[in-house]
Amino acid sequence: MHFNTACIHAGVEPEPITGAIMTPIFQTSTYVQPELGVNKGYEYSRTENPTRSVLQTALAALEGGKFGLCFSSGMSAIDTLISTLKSGDHVLLCDDVYGGTHRLLKRVREKQGILSDFIDFSDLRLIESHIRKETKLLWIESPTNPLLKIIEIPKVVEIARRHGVKVAVDNTFMTPYFQRPLDLGADIVCHSLTKYLNGHSDVVGGTLIISDETLYQELKFIQNAVGAVPSPHDCFLVLRGLKTLAVRMERHQQNAFDVANYLVGRKEVNWVRYPGLKSHPQHDLARKQMTGFGGMVSFELKGGIEAAKRFVKGLHLFALAESLGGVESLCDHPAIMTHASVPQEIRMKLGVSDGLIRLSVGIESADDLLSDLECAFREA
Numbered sequence: 001m002h003f004n005t006a007c008i009h010a011g012v013e014p015e016p017i018t019g020a021i022m023t024p025i026f027q028t029s030t031y032v033q034p035e036l037g038v039n040k041g042y043e044y045s046r047t048e049n050p051t052r053s054v055l056q057t058a059l060a061a062l063e064g065g066k067f068g069l070c071f072s073s074g075m076s077a078i079d080t081l082i083s084t085l086k087s088g089d090h091v092l093l094c095d096d097v098y099g100g101t102h103r104l105l106k107r108v109r110e111k112q113g114i115l116s117d118f119i120d121f122s123d124l125r126l127i128e129s130h131i132r133k134e135t136k137l138l139w140i141e142s143p144t145n146p147l148l149k150i151i152e153i154p155k156v157v158e159i160a161r162r163h164g165v166k167v168a169v170d171n172t173f174m175t176p177y178f179q180r181p182l183d184l185g186a187d188i189v190c191h192s193l194t195k196y197l198n199g200h201s202d203v204v205g206g207t208l209i210i211s212d213e214t215l216y217q218e219l220k221f222i223q224n225a226v227g228a229v230p231s232p233h234d235c236f237l238v239l240r241g242l243k244t245l246a247v248r249m250e251r252h253q254q255n256a257f258d259v260a261n262y263l264v265g266r267k268e269v270n271w272v273r274y275p276g277l278k279s280h281p282q283h284d285l286a287r288k289q290m291t292g293f294g295g296m297v298s299f300e301l302k303g304g305i306e307a308a309k310r311f312v313k314g315l316h317l318f319a320l321a322e323s324l325g326g327v328e329s330l331c332d333h334p335a336i337m338t339h340a341s342v343p344q345e346i347r348m349k350l351g352v353s354d355g356l357i358r359l360s361v362g363i364e365s366a367d368d369l370l371s372d373l374e375c376a377f378r379e380a
């Protein structure tokens, strides 16, 4: 089945009693058991819920994995994977990961003895030299946030295999439409469903996708034991969002190309970062590893914080907001907004300067988006 067809059909069957073509919202906490010790596969909705089951199957199919598990947020999905580790274990992560992942590891899990290091994964020798016998997991985000660096997933997998370490990829920015980490050798894929997979900025959710049955059983056990599960209604909304994933991603990409090319031509801009541009330092790697370049564009304004303040004030269509991946265009100032929890010296080292702007380019008409940017430059 082609990907575009799978977005609409994978995991979804007509509901057996009525033939409803859309998966119903099974808004129930419990299930009547016909006799003692007998059930129909469902006992309690923290453990299993039919709407969630369909979503989990659909997501696993789109990522090319055997099993999917859904959670109440991207962070709870990530934390569930971290919960498979024990005190003394070590995780190695790429340095400009999502700020919340950094916060979880350093400010919550470290107190419980789970150790972590954040390093530049584009330097493969650096990865090799930071793996120790306690290292259990390598954590990749590619492209990274907000600088859109590309990490060569198969090369990191090769190193991990040599050391008997697992590889997880946060695929939130690309979605399986543009990148399939399991096909590239990774063991685990995670997503914030909040972003492109739901795509309509009306759900917070997360998922883990795996093919190894033993790891799946362990993660499923934690999902039920901890209980950070999504509501049936949220699962329904993500299922609905998935149906248009392929067409949305195409349009996000088209518009991102238009926006990136427009920004390249502006004298107020120091540089533009979009993996689809030939000027991106890892454009060739992006082409090799991904089937497209996504909808996120970052650029640096000349004139630092003052220029940034004026610029975002001049935007009317791009909304100043955290998050990304919805149908509407958003503008983020990483240093003050999404990456404020990253200490300043680390921000500077990563290149998250006060003039840096990150755009989540939506699926509006590109002409209107460019006019909006034009207007912001004029007012700045």
Ligand SMILES: *Cc1c(COP(=O)(O)O)cnc(C)c1O
Pocket: 073, 074, 075, 076, 098, 100, 141, 145, 170, 172, 173, 191, 192, 193, 194, 195, 204, 205, 206
């Ligand atoms: C948003 C995001 C997360 C966290 O997901 P939530 O749904 O907000 O908990 C993790 N990774 C990336 C790349 C994200 O963009």
